[in-house]
Amino acid sequence: MGANDVGTGSRPGGRSARVRAAVHRAVQDLVAEGVLTEDLTIPVVAARAGVHATTVYRRWGSLAELLAAVAEHRFTGDVIVPDTGGLAGDLERWASDVARDLTDPDTLALMRASIGAGEAASCACTGDRRAQITAMLDHERRRGGDVPEVDTVVDGVLAPLYYRALFEPAPAQHDGGPAPDARVRALVGNLLGSQVSVSP
Numbered sequence: 001m002g003a004n005d006v007g008t009g010s011r012p013g014g015r016s017a018r019v020r021a022a023v024h025r026a027v028q029d030l031v032a033e034g035v036l037t038e039d040l041t042i043p044v045v046a047a048r049a050g051v052h053a054t055t056v057y058r059r060w061g062s063l064a065e066l067l068a069a070v071a072e073h074r075f076t077g078d079v080i081v082p083d084t085g086g087l088a089g090d091l092e093r094w095a096s097d098v099a100r101d102l103t104d105p106d107t108l109a110l111m112r113a114s115i116g117a118g119e120a121a122s123c124a125c126t127g128d129r130r131a132q133i134t135a136m137l138d139h140e141r142r143r144g145g146d147v148p149e150v151d152t153v154v155d156g157v158l159a160p161l162y163y164r165a166l167f168e169p170a171p172a173q174h175d176g177g178p179a180p181d182a183r184v185r186a187l188v189g190n191l192l193g194s195q196v197s198v199s200p
Contacts, residue, residue, distance in 0.1 A: 022049040023056060027070045031109045037116035042066065064117040071114045074107070076128045087140040087147065088192055094132060095157050095184045102165035111166065129158055148191065156191035157184075 026049035030040055042063055046053040060066040079101060082093040101107055130150060137147040148156075161184075 019051055019055060022051060024070050024073060027066065028110060031113045032106045037113050040113060067114045067117045071110060072127065074110055079132060081132045081135045083139055087136065087145055088188055090136045090139065091157060091188045092184055094136060095161065095188060096181050099161050099184055102161060108165060153191065157187045160187055
């Protein structure tokens with residue numbers, strides 16, 4: 001088990017779970033408030049959470065490990081793997097959900113803090129996404145279809161969404177509408193060699 005596997009062997013709902021929840025919330029609140037990575041330290045997090053810094057160090061070891069744990073918790077299970085009956089439809093629906101998730105300012109703030117904290121925390125932002133891609137490709141294999149490699153989907157669909165979200169200004173939202181699904185369809189079409197959307 002890693003340093004971010006907190007609460008293992010502890011009573012559900014016990015003190016360990018309460019400390020974990022308080023520390024996770026403190027990290028998310030500080031990041032959402034715009035605290036820069038260089039100013040985000042374990043003593044600062046501990047003070048906001050109302051726990052001793054030694055408790056945080058003992059459970060997570062470093063700020064990078066703590067941010068990795070928070071990011072993994074935040075990004076696990078927030079986007080559902082669809083099963084539309086075809087890979088193009090699955091990828092379009094999934095990528096649209098990811099794109100919408102990336103319009104959340106708190107999500108972006110946590111991602112930026114994780115990237116600034118080092119490799120362990122950065123990987124936590126995409127680990128669940130890779131697992132979701134793998135699941136969709138496995139669905140298509142069971143249908144008898146040909147599938148690209150996971151890294152090909154990451155490069156062709158996920159990476160452009162993350163790049164735009166992290167490094168380009170947020171587009172104007174028209175009528176509070178969703179993320180630009182046309183862009184998602186184009187990415188999936190390019191990946192699969194067709195510009196035709198087959199999602200229902």
